[in-house]
Amino acid sequence: MIPLENAVFGADPWWIVLIKVVLLFVILLVWTIFNVWYERRLVAKMQHRLGPIMNPTWAGGLGQAMADGAKLLLKEDFRPDNTDKVVFNLAPVLTGVAAFTSWSVIPFGGEVTMFGHQTHLQLTDLPVAVLFILASASIGIYGIVLAGWASNSTYSLLGGLRSSAQMISYEVAMGLSLVAVFLFAGSMSTSQIVTAQASPLMIGSFNTHLPGWYALLLFPSFIIYAIAMVGETNRAPFDLPECESELVSGYITEYSGFRYATYFLAEYINMATVSAVATTLFLGGYRAPWPFNLVHVLDNGWIGIVWFLLKVQLLISVFVWLRGTLPRFRYDQFMDLGWKWLIPISLVWLLLVATLKSAQSFHWFRSPVFLGILGVIIVVLVASLFLPSKEEPYEIPDDEEVFDAFAGGYPVPPMPGQRLPEMAGVVRSTADHSPPQAADSSFDETGADS
Amino acid sequence: MTAMLIPLLVPLVGAQQVAFWILAPVMVLAALGVVFSRKAVHSALSLALVMVSLAVQYAALDAPFLFVAQIVVYTGAILMLFLFVVMLVGVDVSDSIIETIKHHWIASVLGALGLVILLIAGVGRAIIGSSAGLAGATSAAGGNVPALAERIFTRWVFPFEATSALLITAALAAMVLAHGENLFPKVRQKEALQQRMRDFVSDGAHLGPLPSSGVFARTNSISAPALLPDGSVADSSVSKTLLARGAIVDAGELKAPTHAVYAEIQQAAAEAEEALS
Known part of the structure; x- marks a missing residue:
């Protein structure tokens, strides 16, 4: 057996593998520097400011990202007293290595000719490539937990624990959303999933020429994956492991210099990794989107890299958008979302998908029983449209108690259903049936503690 | 090549x-x-x-x-x-060597014996028996993953499901054992706020947040107590944890350098006045 043989593609000569490894490494490093700059510029645009503008005449201030990177590498790499030396040094390496590893199975493009050799623009592929990405993510989390423990600081420990709890909770939902893709593609290999999405969507016998992306076919899975991937990368609004208002900066509180840079690098690579997985599994991978997929030249060979990078960069922009828009979740709300919403919804959805798949393969759709059930469902749905809605309009209580603002001996605002004494004689407009929300919504039953 | x-x-x-x-x-x-x-x-x-x-x-x-x-x-x-x-x-927690369940060791020994027998049987069969080879075992199902799936979900589906039932039982048992009833009703943000209001009405307790630690010329550490207008220490500005550890800095010690400098200045001023007069 030749050591470099590949279960999916067959053998590549060793020098092609070497070229791919070096290219992958360089692309990820350069892309990270670009992404740091891109994120700061984009979030600045969203907030009506300029962002990093060092030397703005050259590349829009991209020099600042490079200067920041160089500064981080040259800074004093400080290790506090009473930290565990071995683990403290090992932790960032683990996270960094895992971040790079998962890119080995991500397809950048289809089959091309490289120096006279037919090869795929993908370092390697496995029959279980997507699971491999999940596995390297679970190795990467070790670095975070160990950093939390080795730093000998309460903030770090809490950050590390939060991170791993977050990871465990959201990886379940993420895995379940991926299972639907496996069912549809009939494979767990990344290149085969991309190929499976390339065939056009057919409605009956009508060819829409739209590529059959799983983001369309399996829309709920895509949404669940999109939420879980933000939770998985510890990014806003789920950046609880390093939230500065509670934990200084969580597991990286005690880190500086090169070791800090490794975590920084890993965070940005992970953001690109989950975006690349979303691209590959749900957005057609390196294949061209509609209408470019109709032109054969634009959907072939090396052009694939352009489509792939564009799609991933678009998803990274969504990450930035979220960061610029949403406030951070509270920890228990975050766990509620994961365990009480995402996981049950994915389970039910997965059951539906599996039923659909077996219905297709056993031809249940052609049986009269199925048509009968379908007819009943349609009749019930149509009937429910014509039934009067049960929602009662809000009625203004006539006998609202007049409230005493100094009843307890100290001033308080009115509760819902209470009325200020000076408003006691005023007749309300009957045009507005909605409850008076704006003034006192923060004092109703749920407002105070939710 | x-x-x-x-x-x-x-x-x-x-x-x-x-x-x-x-x-x-x-x-x-x-x-x-x-x-x-x-x-x-x-x-x-x-x-x-x-x-x-x-x-x-x-x-x-x-x-x-x-x-x-x-x-x-x-x-x-x-x-x-x-x-x-x-x-x-x-x-630092040392293992307890007291048997919490009586004759626990008999069950452990039996379990270990069973595991050894299973291992010997499994490994022995692999060594002695003839093997189909990797290709022979997986090619019929069309690959490694489908072959495994077929085995797990057809021939071995009952042992597989029994194992998962065992795991779920264990998880439930752990939850039941770890579950504790609340001794007191849970105080949420709203109740805490109302309690503070009641305390304010009955005792005149301070409604706002606690005062922060003291800021002195030479320190603003959290271990420095804040001072009230009359110069006494505000007890609520001091963390109880730090107090228990004895890590609170004495206010007099913090004020001493300033007092010393003031005294020096006043003395110098007095001397200067004396020299002028």
Whole structure:
């Protein structure tokens, strides 16, 4: 057996593998520097400011990202007293290595000719490539937990624990959303999933020429994956492991210099990794989107890299958008979302998908029983449209108690259903049936503690 | 050309042998590390290294699904929980040697014996019996993963489901054992706020947040107490934890340098006035 043989593609000569490894490494490093700059510029645009503008005449201030990177590498790499030396040094390496590893199975493009050799623009592929990405993510989390423990600081420990709890909770939902893709593609290999999405969507016998992306076919899975991937990368609004208002900066509180840079690098690579997985599994991978997929030249060979990078960069922009828009979740709300919403919804959805798949393969759709059930469902749905809605309009209580603002001996605002004494004689407009929300919504039953 | 060179350079050695001879010593060393490490976290890390090396062995032996499952299940989930326990319980806790369940050791010995018999039977069958080979076992189902899935979900589906029922039972039992009833009703934000209001009405207790620590000329550390207008220490500005540890700095000590400088200045001023008059 030749050591470099590949279960999916067959053998590549060793020098092609070497070229791919070096290219992958360089692309990820350069892309990270670009992404740091891109994120700061984009979030600045969203907030009506300029962002990093060092030397703005050259590349829009991209020099600042490079200067920041160089500064981080040259800074004093400080290790506090009473930290565990071995683990403290090992932790960032683990996270960094895992971040790079998962890119080995991500397809950048289809089959091309490289120096006279037919090869795929993908370092390697496995029959279980997507699971491999999940596995390297679970190795990467070790670095975070160990950093939390080795730093000998309460903030770090809490950050590390939060991170791993977050990871465990959201990886379940993420895995379940991926299972639907496996069912549809009939494979767990990344290149085969991309190929499976390339065939056009057919409605009956009508060819829409739209590529059959799983983001369309399996829309709920895509949404669940999109939420879980933000939770998985510890990014806003789920950046609880390093939230500065509670934990200084969580597991990286005690880190500086090169070791800090490794975590920084890993965070940005992970953001690109989950975006690349979303691209590959749900957005057609390196294949061209509609209408470019109709032109054969634009959907072939090396052009694939352009489509792939564009799609991933678009998803990274969504990450930035979220960061610029949403406030951070509270920890228990975050766990509620994961365990009480995402996981049950994915389970039910997965059951539906599996039923659909077996219905297709056993031809249940052609049986009269199925048509009968379908007819009943349609009749019930149509009937429910014509039934009067049960929602009662809000009625203004006539006998609202007049409230005493100094009843307890100290001033308080009115509760819902209470009325200020000076408003006691005023007749309300009957045009507005909605409850008076704006003034006192923060004092109703749920407002105070939710 | 290179494909021809590699067998020439390494005669009769495949990737599996190379992987084995590199990983086996690492695994043995790491396994020794599990037993001999002084810190529990180092033991857990060595165990993780053994698990990952084992996974790589599976990969070299053309078992990709087992490779990934080994990492996700053992290295990822189980070892993470183990680390949690170690980190939270602490490394100083010594094992209790008192039997909490009577004649517990008999069950342990029986369990260990059963495991040994199972291992001997399994390994012995693999050594003595004739094997179908990897291709023979997987090609009928169309690959490694479908072949495994077919085995698990057709022939071995009942043992598989029984195992999952066992795991769920264990998880439920753990939850029941760990569950505790609240002795007092849970105080949420709203109730806490109302309590503060009642305290204010009845005792005139301060409604706002606690005062922050003191800011002096030479320190603004959290261990420095804040001073009230009359110069006395505001007790509520001092963290109770720090007080219990004895880490609170004395206010007089903090004020001393300022007082000394003031005294000096006043003395100098008095002397200057004396000299003028």
